[in-house]
Amino acid sequence: MKLMRRVYFDNNASTPVLSEVFDAMRPYFGEHFGNASSIHHHGQDTRAAVERARESLATLVGCRPSEIVFTSGGTEGDNLAIFGLARSGDHVISSTIEHHAVLNACKHLEEMGCEVTYIPVDGSGQVDPDDVRRVLRANTRLITIMMANNETGVLQPVEEIGKIAAEADVYFHTDGVQAAGKVPLDVNRIGCDLLSISGHKMHAPQGVGALYVRKGTLLQPMLYGGRHERSRRAGTENVPGIVALGKAAELAQETFQRGDDKTMAASRDRIQQTILENVEATGLNGEGAARVPNTTNIYFEYIEGEALVIALDLKGLAVSTGAACSSGAIEPSHVLTAMGLRPDRARASIRFSLGKQNTPEEVDFALDLVPQTVSRLRELSPVYNKTTVSS
Amino acid sequence: MPPSKTIAVAMSGGVDSSTVAAMLRAEGHRVIGLTMQLWNQRRLAGHTGMPETVQGRCCSLDDVYDARRVAETLGIPYYVVNHEDRFERDVVRPFVEEYLSGRTPIPCSLCNNHLKFDQLLIVAQQIGADALATGHYARVEFDQACGRWLLKRPADRSKDQTYFLFGLTQEQLSRTLFPLGEMTKPEVRDLARHHGLALAEKPDSQEICFVPGGDYKNFLDAYLAEQGDALPDTAGELVTTDGNVIGEHGGIHHFTVGQRKGLGVATGSPLYVIQIKGDTRQVVVGNQEDLYCKTMRVKKINLISVADLSEPMRVQVKIRHRHDPASAQLEVSGADEMTITFDQPQRAVTPGQAAVFYDGDVVVGGGWIA
Numbered sequence: 001m002k003l004m005r006r007v008y009f010d011n012n013a014s015t016p017v018l019s020e021v022f023d024a025m026r027p028y029f030g031e032h033f034g035n036a037s038s039i040h041h042h043g044q045d046t047r048a049a050v051e052r053a054r055e056s057l058a059t060l061v062g063c064r065p066s067e068i069v070f071t072s073g074g075t076e077g078d079n080l081a082i083f084g085l086a087r088s089g090d091h092v093i094s095s096t097i098e099h100h101a102v103l104n105a106c107k108h109l110e111e112m113g114c115e116v117t118y119i120p121v122d123g124s125g126q127v128d129p130d131d132v133r134r135v136l137r138a139n140t141r142l143i144t145i146m147m148a149n150n151e152t153g154v155l156q157p158v159e160e161i162g163k164i165a166a167e168a169d170v171y172f173h174t175d176g177v178q179a180a181g182k183v184p185l186d187v188n189r190i191g192c193d194l195l196s197i198s199g200h201k202m203h204a205p206q207g208v209g210a211l212y213v214r215k216g217t218l219l220q221p222m223l224y225g226g227r228h229e230r231s232r233r234a235g236t237e238n239v240p241g242i243v244a245l246g247k248a249a250e251l252a253q254e255t256f257q258r259g260d261d262k263t264m265a266a267s268r269d270r271i272q273q274t275i276l277e278n279v280e281a282t283g284l285n286g287e288g289a290a291r292v293p294n295t296t297n298i299y300f301e302y303i304e305g306e307a308l309v310i311a312l313d314l315k316g317l318a319v320s321t322g323a324a325c326s327s328g329a330i331e332p333s334h335v336l337t338a339m340g341l342r343p344d345r346a347r348a349s350i351r352f353s354l355g356k357q358n359t360p361e362e363v364d365f366a367l368d369l370v371p372q373t374v375s376r377l378r379e380l381s382p383v384y385n386k387t388t389v390s391s
Numbered sequence: 392m393p394p395s396k397t398i399a400v401a402m403s404g405g406v407d408s409s410t411v412a413a414m415l416r417a418e419g420h421r422v423i424g425l426t427m428q429l430w431n432q433r434r435l436a437g438h439t440g441m442p443e444t445v446q447g448r449c450c451s452l453d454d455v456y457d458a459r460r461v462a463e464t465l466g467i468p469y470y471v472v473n474h475e476d477r478f479e480r481d482v483v484r485p486f487v488e489e490y491l492s493g494r495t496p497i498p499c500s501l502c503n504n505h506l507k508f509d510q511l512l513i514v515a516q517q518i519g520a521d522a523l524a525t526g527h528y529a530r531v532e533f534d535q536a537c538g539r540w541l542l543k544r545p546a547d548r549s550k551d552q553t554y555f556l557f558g559l560t561q562e563q564l565s566r567t568l569f570p571l572g573e574m575t576k577p578e579v580r581d582l583a584r585h586h587g588l589a590l591a592e593k594p595d596s597q598e599i600c601f602v603p604g605g606d607y608k609n610f611l612d613a614y615l616a617e618q619g620d621a622l623p624d625t626a627g628e629l630v631t632t633d634g635n636v637i638g639e640h641g642g643i644h645h646f647t648v649g650q651r652k653g654l655g656v657a658t659g660s661p662l663y664v665i666q667i668k669g670d671t672r673q674v675v676v677g678n679q680e681d682l683y684c685k686t687m688r689v690k691k692i693n694l695i696s697v698a699d700l701s702e703p704m705r706v707q708v709k710i711r712h713r714h715d716p717a718s719a720q721l722e723v724s725g726a727d728e729m730t731i732t733f734d735q736p737q738r739a740v741t742p743g744q745a746a747v748f749y750d751g752d753v754v755v756g757g758g759w760i761a
Binding site: 313327331332 | 423426428452455459468470471472473476513514516517518519
């Protein structure tokens with residue numbers, strides 16, 4: 001049977017491990033297998049590898065190596081930051097468009113006796129820093145607002161928020177999962193105290209991540225055990241994963257030096273413009289806002305995004321809409337809803353997110369497939385037919 | 392072998408629909424598995440009378456897991472599609488409103504009409520499927536003579552599900568496959584085993600999928616509480632057929648026509664619910680013989696084997712799922728309304744239930760008992 005061509009434009013969900021990254025981590029499964037806490041040669045070997053990776057991460061975000069804590073991924077980093085700082089009675093500021101790793105952690109904070117204010121976003125999907133300033137209270141302990149939104153790619157004004165946090169002497173955590181590797185990061189320019197990163201969103205494997213914790217920030221750990229990661233995160237280090245994350249961080253830095261992010265933005269813009277120009281009744285979600293270079297989110301009126309995602313998958317193109325719930329069904333997007341998008345448009349929205357592995361030919365493939373698939377779906381849509389007949 | 396088609400299978404995670412997927416795959420068709428996410432059981436968890444944890448069957452993760460495992464075993468693409476909004480609008484709300492109006496609803500028919508053979512069929516077509524197959528026990532075939540798609544009772548009469556399918560239109564029937572129509576349930580289980588499906592012995596589900604444990608009264612309470620509404624006071628009088636008040640009741644939604652237990656009055660002879668009057672909240676009780684009724688009106692008609700009914704027709708009518716079709720005369724008595732006159736009076740004609748008309752094995756059509 002002929003294998004179907006598969007093109008993957010869902011890199012905000014997960015990215016493939018790059019071959020350089022895989023090559024870097026492979027020796028740490030067999031050849032260099034020691035426990036990084038052991039005193040012997042084997043332990044020293046992996047300890048050195050972990051610390052080299054820590055330096056690469058520190059370079060990526062502009063901090064000291066000692067300020068990097070390795071985690072199991074973005075969710076753990078977000079949770080460690082939030083539960084590591086907030087106590088019952090504290091006030092916490094977040095936004096309505098956070099990833100569920102932050103949103104549901106904040107919901108739990110409320111159950112624990114914290115008060116959480118969720119800052120709304122404007123039509124382009126951005127938080128207004130003045131709103132953050134306005135809701136500050138004497139007992140505000142933490143601001144947690146993401147750098148880049150996973151669904152729209154819209155960048156948040158984190159530098160302004162960082163200034164507000166510094167003035168108010170409030171901790172500032174930012175979920176940097178969708179920004180890391182896509183835009184240059186500098187924790188001092190951002191002014192954040194904590195920043196979480198996920199490996200598999202930047203071509204390292206799933207199951208590894210990092211949390212930047214500014215020196216002097218007293219985090220209550222979530223896991224108790226050995227004194228790993230300076231007692232901030234107990235548990236034997238995931239050495240192959242950490243090595244891979246370090247390598248991915250180095251590659252990301254090189255990417256910015258080469259200007260690959262500009263090339264990626266050009267590909268993204270080509271997808272976006274071609275669709276918006278050639279397919280009627282479409283629009284861009286996040287119009288007017290600065291975005292990470294790999295993401296575009298487009299609504300196709302008169303169709304269900306879910307059906308479009310399935311139809312495209314059956315033809316070999318992987319894209320996504322909203323967030324999947326536990327059954328695998330798609331839930332209405334809280335992000336697009338928070339942006340004030342009409343519910344039918346929110347349900348009709350599709351995210352294309354590019355990765356380093358994508359080629360111009362793959363963009364051509366998508367641009368050939370999407371318009372014809374949208375046409376077919378619309379032909380079979382009761383809403384579309386009613387509208388076109390009556391108009 | 393017939394030419395290969397692309398067929399979407401509505402997979403519930405049960406043995407019937409799983410076997411359908413396996414059969415069609417074995418016949419060489421391109422099969423796509425679809426499961427509808429219709430109701431989030433967690434929504435009402437913790438409300439009074441509702442289980443703390445998720446116990447209801449509808450869209451349970453276990454069933455989705457089972458369906459996904461079958462798809463993986465068969466090597467077919469599989470997707471879960473979210474139709475929670477439509478399900479709530481077209482099935483759950485009408486279900487609640489019907490009970491509060493003193494009628495006894497059948498959510499499964501509403502789900503078939505508005506979800507499975509409407510929304511899901513549209514998705515199936517949109518993703519390139521020629522037809523939608525389900526695990527219902529029924530038969531569908533095109534009749535050259537009358538030029539219409541016919542819905543027929545299945546070979547296994549004990550599993551007949553045509554009662555829930557009377558609302559299907561010609562367009563829907565033309566795109567629907569019921570591959571189990573010629574099979575018996577034991578044969579289906581044998582085939583499931585033959586195809587190596589791990590769920591071949593999984594028990595059948597009976598209850599209303601979104602009502603955990605089948606306790607609809609607790610469900611009504613919990614749903615209304617979640618919506619921020621108190622359960623409206625539907626308490627009223629218990630009256631006899633001659634209009635004598637003999638007691639009070641706690642709410643009309645606690646009753647269904649033909650019910651004998653739980654009336655809260657003690658008399659010499661057994662009493663039955665004869666009628667529930669939604670407007671006056673009266674529950675009329677009477678003797679066994681008062682339950683029998685010779686004529687009834689049926690509304691919101693869907694005709695299948697005939698385009699219209701110009702003159703009265705002899706049919707057999709089924710007035711609930713477990714009812715032996717009774718001979719009757721069917722005639723138009725108003726706009727979208729028909730009157731049925733039974734040869735023999737029928738017990739417990741229940742407003743809100745469906746009346747489905749048969750001509751032997753063929754489903755003539757059906758409607759809702761007024």
